[in-house]
Amino acid sequence: MEYAIETAPLETLQCDCLIVGVYQDLQLSASANSVNVNTQGLINKILARGDISGKNGETVLINAIQDSSIERILLVGLGENQALSGKNYKKALLAAINSLKKTSIKSVVCSLADADVIDADRQWKTRQIIEVFSDAIYQFTAYKSNKETDSKVEKICITTPEAERGLAQAGLTQGKAIAEGVNLTKLLSDLPGNICTPTYLAEQALELGKQYPSLDISILEEADMEKLGMGALLSVSRGSRQPAKMITLDYRGGEKNGKPIVLIGKGLTFDAGGISLKQAPGMDEMKYDMCGGATVLGTLLAAAQMQLPLNIIGLIASSENMPDGDANKPGDILTSMSGKTIEVLNTDAEGRLLLCDALTYAERFNPDVVIDMATLTGACLVALGRVPSGLLGNNDALCNDLLAAGETSTDSLWRLPLWEEYQEQIKSNFADLANVGGKDAGTITAACFLSHFAENFHWAHLDIAGTAWRTGPTKGATGRPVPLLSQYLINRAHG
Ligand code: BES
Ligand code: MN
Ligand code: ZN
Numbered sequence: 333m334e335y336a337i338e339t340a341p342l343e344t345l346q347c348d349c350l351i352v353g354v355y356q357d358l359q360l361s362a363s364a365n366s367v368n369v370n371t372q373g374l375i376n377k378i379l380a381r382g383d384i385s386g387k388n389g390e391t392v393l394i395n396a397i398q399d400s401s402i403e404r405i406l407l408v409g410l411g412e413n414q415a416l417s418g419k420n421y422k423k424a425l426l427a428a429i430n431s432l433k434k435t436s437i438k439s440v441v442c443s444l445a446d447a448d449v450i451d452a453d454r455q456w457k458t459r460q461i462i463e464v465f466s467d468a469i470y471q472f473t474a475y476k477s478n479k480e481t482d483s484k485v486e487k488i489c490i491t492t493p494e495a496e497r498g499l500a501q502a503g504l505t506q507g508k509a510i511a512e513g514v515n516l517t518k519l520l521s522d523l524p525g526n527i528c529t530p531t532y533l534a535e536q537a538l539e540l541g542k543q544y545p546s547l548d549i550s551i552l553e554e555a556d557m558e559k560l561g562m563g564a565l566l567s568v569s570r571g572s573r574q575p576a577k578m579i580t581l582d583y584r585g586g587e588k589n590g591k592p593i594v595l596i597g598k599g600l601t602f603d604a605g606g607i608s609l610k611q612a613p614g615m616d617e618m619k620y621d622m623c624g625g626a627t628v629l630g631t632l633l634a635a636a637q638m639q640l641p642l643n644i645i646g647l648i649a650s651s652e653n654m655p656d657g658d659a660n661k662p663g664d665i666l667t668s669m670s671g672k673t674i675e676v677l678n679t680d681a682e683g684r685l686l687l688c689d690a691l692t693y694a695e696r697f698n699p700d701v702v703i704d705m706a707t708l709t710g711a712c713l714v715a716l717g718r719v720p721s722g723l724l725g726n727n728d729a730l731c732n733d734l735l736a737a738g739e740t741s742t743d744s745l746w747r748l749p750l751w752e753e754y755q756e757q758i759k760s761n762f763a764d765l766a767n768v769g770g771k772d773a774g775t776i777t778a779a780c781f782l783s784h785f786a787e788n789f790h791w792a793h794l795d796i797a798g799t800a801w802r803t804g805p806t807k808g809a810t811g812r813p814v815p816l817l818s819q820y821l822i823n824r825a826h827g
Pocket of ligand 1: 603605621678680681682683707708709710711768769774797798
């Protein structure tokens, strides 16, 4: 997909389709008005017919325009004639791009960033066009014989007044980087477990390192992890024929010796549950248990492409969780890299066993903050559904920064308490900690477990079990929380 900024007047443009906004009560946006003037009142005529009321998300494609270098016009309802909420702006964008699917339209000019949006400037509005369009156009066709996609759009020009060209250009750069990061995350996440193994993820990281010389990639093999004493992580991979990998992506865009932001991802390429085997229905979706790891790759791609002046370390703890003669058994006691011992009461609570060693390993990077992303608990779906990701952490400033980034990116979070009282639930009779805390507050007790390995730094945990992919007829990866983390990093770079 090609994206560009356009400052020339609408009537001079050439394209297969021009997208303009209309409001309720027959009111035209500035761009719709200028098109209306240049087409002898065509837009007003269409509105008067009542085929579109201007409600947010409605669309009408005008398919033949006389004597015009613009071949079609897509009218998009924006709602009431006042500043839109960010969410409604994105809803209108989504409706626009979806209505171009299954048409032959290749080149598009989009004027929707002219709309007023609450608390948003030209940069944000431009960026969102790219993020929303790119997200909607994505289709996972790698294993389809027919690779034809619904959208034929190849080029999108985003109009902007000359005075705001700089902001639009900055939005374009960010939008392209974030969209590419989201795309990589979705692609890796949608790949099946027989292709996307820990070894495959490590190879993809090395590929990314070749594409972006600012990224240094290194891989720990099981023998290396053995030497480091990563007994919790290795106990999970012992039940799998696929060797585990700990992947490090090192991006140094900031000051030499500046403390890095460490991003840790759960990269469980398939979670069968181990000896505490999961039920069959929906088990295919456990190929998505590596979405946290894929988020690290996508976010580092975006950061490297934006050349953010920050030091960032990405860590992906990658393994499978399978039932096997050598797999973890309920009751087994492990020694983690930190020296703390863990009683495995349920082998399906494997994510925390990977993450605890990754957290301990993170200490050696002398982190400024550590943020982990994991499809960690089904309980998070019960608590929050599929709207926000769960947020827990040991530092209010970090949590508030993440909440703010969630608002700006509309890739939202909801914070849950990490109170002392919950720690009772993960006490073990036989080891320092139990790996599960019973059926109450499963998302919180999982984070309580992790908190024992994050005592030496500011840490936040994102439970993305409900947000990393969609289930049902539109099953597929979302690429979340790449937009949120990209926003957090952008904010850090400017703060
Ligand atoms: N990867 C799963 C969590 C999960 C389940 C995410 C369903 C999304 C949808 C995790 O490894 C797991 O199995 N967690 C257990 C924990 C329990 C045994 C305490 C769960 O949520 O059932
Ligand atoms: Mn599990
Ligand atoms: Zn899991």
